[in-house]
Amino acid sequence: MSPPDTDLLHSLSAELSERLKDLLDQALLGMIRPNSASQFAQHAPELENFREAITHSDAKDDMDFLRNFREFVPTTNYEPYRPYIAKFFATPCKESDVKNMFAPGLPYCLAVSSMTSGKSAKTFPTYRPAPHLLHHPLYLSFPHSEGSTLSPSSLGLWQVLTVECEDGQSSKVLPVCAVTVGFQRMQMNWEVEHDKDRIDLWVPGKTDPFAISLVKSYRAFFILNALFALSDRRVATIRFLFASVFVNFLQYVEEEWPLLVDCIEKGIIPDMENVDHVRESLEKHFTANPLRAAELREIGPPGIQGWAVRVWPDLKMFIGITGGSSAASVPKVTHVLGPSVTMQAPCYGSSECFIGLPYYNGDPNTDFKVLPVDGVIEFLDVHSDEPFERVLSAWELVGGGHYEPVLTTRSGLWRYRIGDVVTVKGFAPDDGLPVINYLHRRNGGLEMAFGVTACTxxxxxxxxxxxxxxxxxxxxxxxxxxxxxxxxxxxxxxxxxxxxxxxxxxxxxxxxxxxxxxxxxxxxxxxxxxxxxxxxxxxxxxxxxxxxxxxxxxxxxxxxxxxxxxxxxxxxxxxxxxxxxxxxx
Structure with missing residues (x-):
């Protein structure tokens, strides 16, 4: 299915520019005013000039406050935050030491980066948004679907931290996990302490019972997800964060096809490593289905074009990142899905911040509308020859320009650089917000012996x-x-x-x-x-x-x-x- 012609504006009118400025000013104020009282904002050397400017201006004047932010807050990287984040990992970790660290109160979790570069993990405290924002589409990891959704959810935790409360008698648990895991737990109101109590849970509309999300073996996790998904003929949506991981899933299906079909026919959970703790719960949800097994045997394992819609006749949508490192997997994915299945990206963002959602009046695989929900996004012109990098607001961008996003987030990052390069495709006609395409990492090229990073x-x-x-x-x-x-x-x-x-x-x-x-x-x-x-x-x-x-x-x-x-x-x-x-x- 070809995407519709875009309705994007090439530039902003004076009126739309002013409306966009008002929108982003209010969003930015809603984040930096409460976060300016945080431990980081009150003590970080990087914000010293900002603090000084505030003391010499009218603290209640919103325009003064924003002017001081834009003039005196520099861009930052991870290093200024590192010593403050380290306090969450101290033993013991006292509530008084970490409360209001980056935003009011305690974070819900610490989001851990994916470590794609091979370097050590970075963690970012993630605070619970206001109730009316928590179910914003930007945060939803489980899409709404008329039929079943194949969306493997790993709720495994990197670590669980204990924070000793100020009363000296109680403690709070702080999970360290992927940001998508953290928001899924928030939306379902699932606390770590009660994971064992919900082991028999099966959320309606999902192909995988909750117990599978607690399996830590990579192979067993995907085989179990395949087992339950193949047994469900009603799948209408497939969602993987990366298209390349869906290809891994298909490889397991192909390798274990006889086993999977046999288990569906007999209603048994296969013997695999590290599943004994959830076996009983999974067996309660899995029954023999000889008719489905016979249907699958006739179709055969992945290989033919449109295999997925033969297995799941109601399949309409695939959601997954198809750019960046996943781009090479796209031909395989489209071959398996067939031409009738629509593809779109889930969102654009990082462990630090959710940035934008697919823009549907364009190409929903590559076009993302920047939304000031999880953070307010500013930009650096990557081709600027100015001696000092000037941070640009969204209304200052030029269509076709190449920029690095700079994040000021609800969870307390201040003009944080993520190192991506995006291009501005245009501006949404309703509110002027920029629609961007991700290009590449700013410093992601291979340093060759000829002394330059030649190719992006x-x-x-x-x-x-x-x-x-x-x-x-x-x-x-x-x-x-x-x-x-x-x-x-x-x-x-x-x-x-x-x-x-x-x-x-x-x-x-x-x-x-x-x-x-x-x-x-x-x-x-x-x-x-x-x-x-x-x-x-x-x-x-x-x-x-x-x-x-x-x-x-x-x-x-x-x-x-x-x-x-x-x-x-x-x-x-x-x-x-x-x-x-x-x-x-």
């Missing part, structure tokens, strides 16, 4: 995706390492494909090279002898699923949040991938 992640991704369509075959996933087997160093693609290698696969090197040569920096470096053609090596089937499984098991991060970096810099992971190479093109 999006350019590197587009090159291999294009080559796969023309010659390699259907890509499951890929990553890039520095190939130092010859000089100079070059981009070394490590690719997993599904099915047979294309007859013209050897052409992929030249095709990828031609695409990269469109980048001026790479082209100049090549002609100067500081770069060479990229290399492409194929890894054995299941490599990327196994990588995600190992990473998830080691780190305890949410099953659906594990993603593979486009640029793989971690030496241990690089060596692990190289050991699984089966062919070089």
């Amino acid at each position: 992640e999006s350019q590197l991704t587009n090159a291999i995706v294009s080559a796969s369509k023309r010659s390699i075959g259907q890509i499951i996933d890929f990553t890039i390492v520095g190939d130092e087997r010859d000089t100079p160093i070059t981009y070394g693609y490590l690719v997993e494909i599904g099915g047979e290698v294309g007859e013209d696969a050897k052409m992929a090197i030249e095709q990828t090279f031609e695409d990269l040569m469109a980048n001026n920096e790479f082209r100049v470096a090549f002609w100067q002898g500081r770069a060479r053609k990229p290399t492409i090596r194929l890894v054995k089937k299941g490599t990327f699923t196994e990588y995600r499984r190992q990473k998830c098991d080691k780190t305890n991060i949410s099953m659906g949040q594990v993603k593979v970096p486009i640029i793989l810099s971690d030496s241990t992971s690089k060596e692990w991938f190289l050991q699984r190479v089966i062919m070089e093109l």
Whole structure:
């Protein structure tokens, strides 16, 4: 289904610009006024000039307050927050030490980053929004659907912190988890202490009973989700955070197809590792269904185009991120879904802040309308040659410009840089809010021996995706390492494909090279002898699923949040991938 023509404005009228300014001013005030009394705002050196300015102005004047924010609050990264966040991990952790740390009260949870870059995890205190905001579409992880929804939910926790209350007699539990897990628990009003009490729960409309969300084995988690989803013919919506994780799910379905169908026929839960604690609960919900098993046997495992709609005739929607590191998985996903299933992204954001929702009068896979709900987003012009970076408000943006989002959030981040690069596609005609496309990480390129970050992640991704369509075959996933087997160093693609290698696969090197040569920096470096053609090596089937499984098991991060970096810099992971190479093109 082709997306509708966009109705976006190329620029803002004076009237719409003023309305947008009023909207964002009120949203920003609603966040920074209460958060200005936090421990961080009162003591962080980075906000000293802001505090000083406030003392010399009318504290009750909203315009003065906003003017001081925009003039005296600098951009920040994670480092200023680190010592304050560390107090939550102290033993003992006293309520008086962490109360009002970044926003009023105590956070509901600490959101943990996905560690895509291979670096240590970052955590961000997440405070409960006002009740009227909690069920805003920006926060919803479980979409509404007329039929059943296949949306595997891992409610596993990274850690559980104990905060000793001020009365000295009681304590509070503070989970450390993925931000999506935290909001799902908030929306359902699920406290960690009562997880065992709801182990028999099955939320209406979901294919997976609650007990599956407590399974910590990556393989068992997805096989159990497949078992219950395949037995349910009424699935109308499939939701995975990343399209690439849905491909992992399909691999498990394909590998375990005879087992899954046999279990559906007999009504049994298969023997797997780390499921004994939920087996009894799952068995209560699972009954023999010989007719469904016979239907599935006739259809067969994933492979044919439109397999998903044969298995689930009511399937209408796939929700998942199809850009960035998941872009290579899109051909596989669209092949399995078939042309009748609509695809859209869930949202655009990060562990720090939910930023925008799909813009439906455009392409809902790539167009996101920036919403001032979880935070107010400002921007840095990535091509600016000003000596000091000037933070731009949304009404100052130019259509087609490239910007880095800067977040001031409800949970107490102040002009925080996330390192993404987005382009402004236009402005919504009803309220003037910008509609953006994600491009790549600002510093995500591979530092080559020729001294520059020549190609962006999006350019590197587009090159291999294009080559796969023309010659390699259907890509499951890929990553890039520095190939130092010859000089100079070059981009070394490590690719997993599904099915047979294309007859013209050897052409992929030249095709990828031609695409990269469109980048001026790479082209100049090549002609100067500081770069060479990229290399492409194929890894054995299941490599990327196994990588995600190992990473998830080691780190305890949410099953659906594990993603593979486009640029793989971690030496241990690089060596692990190289050991699984089966062919070089």
